[in-house]
Amino acid sequence: MTVLKELKKLGNKEIALHSQKFFKTGKGEYGEGDIFLGIRVPVLREFAKRNHDLEGKKLDNLIASPFHEARLTGLIILVNQYSKTKDSSEKYRLYKKYIKSFPYINNWDLVDVTCHKIIGSHLFENDRSILYKWAQHKNLWIRRISIISTFYFIKRNELDDSYKLAHILLTDKHDLIHKAVGWVLRECGKKDQKRLKLFLRKKYSSIHRTTLRYAIEKFSETERKKILKGHF
Numbered sequence: 001m002t003v004l005k006e007l008k009k010l011g012n013k014e015i016a017l018h019s020q021k022f023f024k025t026g027k028g029e030y031g032e033g034d035i036f037l038g039i040r041v042p043v044l045r046e047f048a049k050r051n052h053d054l055e056g057k058k059l060d061n062l063i064a065s066p067f068h069e070a071r072l073t074g075l076i077i078l079v080n081q082y083s084k085t086k087d088s089s090e091k092y093r094l095y096k097k098y099i100k101s102f103p104y105i106n107n108w109d110l111v112d113v114t115c116h117k118i119i120g121s122h123l124f125e126n127d128r129s130i131l132y133k134w135a136q137h138k139n140l141w142i143r144r145i146s147i148i149s150t151f152y153f154i155k156r157n158e159l160d161d162s163y164k165l166a167h168i169l170l171t172d173k174h175d176l177i178h179k180a181v182g183w184v185l186r187e188c189g190k191k192d193q194k195r196l197k198l199f200l201r202k203k204y205s206s207i208h209r210t211t212l213r214y215a216i217e218k219f220s221e222t223e224r225k226k227i228l229k230g231h232f
Contacts, residue, residue, distance in 0.1 A: 003051055003062055007070055010047070011037035019068070023107055030140065030176060031107050039069045041113075048076040052084075063101050071104050075114045082118050095122040105141055108176055115145045120152025128161055135168045143169065144180050151187065159188045163199055170206050182214025189218055201232040 016038030023031040054062065054077050062074035078101070082094040098118045105111055123131065134146035147169055150162040166181045189196035200207065200215060207215075209228075216224050226232070 003054065003058060004065060004067070004070055007039065007047065007067070007073065008037060010039045010043055011069075013038055015040065023068070023109070030174075034068050034107060035066050037067050037069045041072070041109075044069055044073045045076060048073050048080060051077060052080050064104050068107065068110075071106075072110055072113065075101065075105065075110060079114050079117045082121070091122060094118065102139070102142060102145075105145070107141070108144065108180075111141055111144045111148055115149045116151040119145060119149040123149065124152055124156065124158075131161065131165060132168065135165050140174055140176060143172065143174075143177055147177075147180050147184050150184060154184070154187045154191060157191055159191060159195065162188050163195075166199075167203070170203060170208070170211070175210060178208040178210040179214055182211040185211070185215035186217050189215065193219075197227075197232060200227060204230055204232075 016036040019036040019038060020034070023034060023036070025031040025034045025036075051073075054074075059074055059077060062070050063078070065071055065074070075098075078094060078098055082091060082098075085091055085094070095118055098114075105115075119131075131146045131149060134142045137143050137146075147162070147165045150165060153159070153161055162184050166185055169177050169181050172178065172181075185196060185199070188199075196215065200212065204212075212228065216227050219227065
């Protein structure tokens with residue numbers, strides 16, 4: 001039995017219908033045309049563990065599948081393989097494989113669950129300039145990858161790239177970028193709230209309200225109200 005056939009057996013029509021609405025798959029929406037099997041993420045993670053050694057065409061086919069959960073499973077397997085290997089050349093191969101998979105990383109969960117664990121991890125000790133090219137890419141998901149990948153840096157107390165990329169993406173027109181930037185800024189604030197307040201004060205006139213609301217979630221209610229009014 002193929003891996004995809006095994007996955008299909010785990011599907012649930014009711015969950016699939018809910019997922020199609022939740023991930024905005026209607027005409028003109030960001031996830032237009034995506035197809036769901038109806039499988040919860042914890043189940044997919046367990047399935048990925050059981051198939052951790054999937055390689056070559058089998059893994060490629062999973063990542064390129066028309067089914068959302070199959071693509072996510074393939075990417076999780078890629079993440080697991082990257083995190084387990086100690087070989088630098090193998091890590092580089094998996095990093096490049098992830099980049100080649102960009103055409104199939106076409107929804108926010110596929111980005112958020114995986115990119116920082118491969119892209120962020122690999123670039124932590126390497127040249128990060130590619131992130132700045134991706135931040136200006138015409139593809140929404142590649143722009144989101146650029147900023148979400150910096151979660152890996154933030155956890156290690158390196159905030160500079162997150163702020164620089166946030167600055168580039170502040171003028172982005174898509175709601176999913178507004179949210180991503182706000183989310184990253186919120187995490188930066190957990191490390192250094194004063195620096196976040198300084199950034200928000202400087203960028204207040206150009207920052208989207210969605211971004212701002214996400215960024216200040218961890219502030220006190222009193223501070224949130226003041227900041228939303230521009231009172232720093």
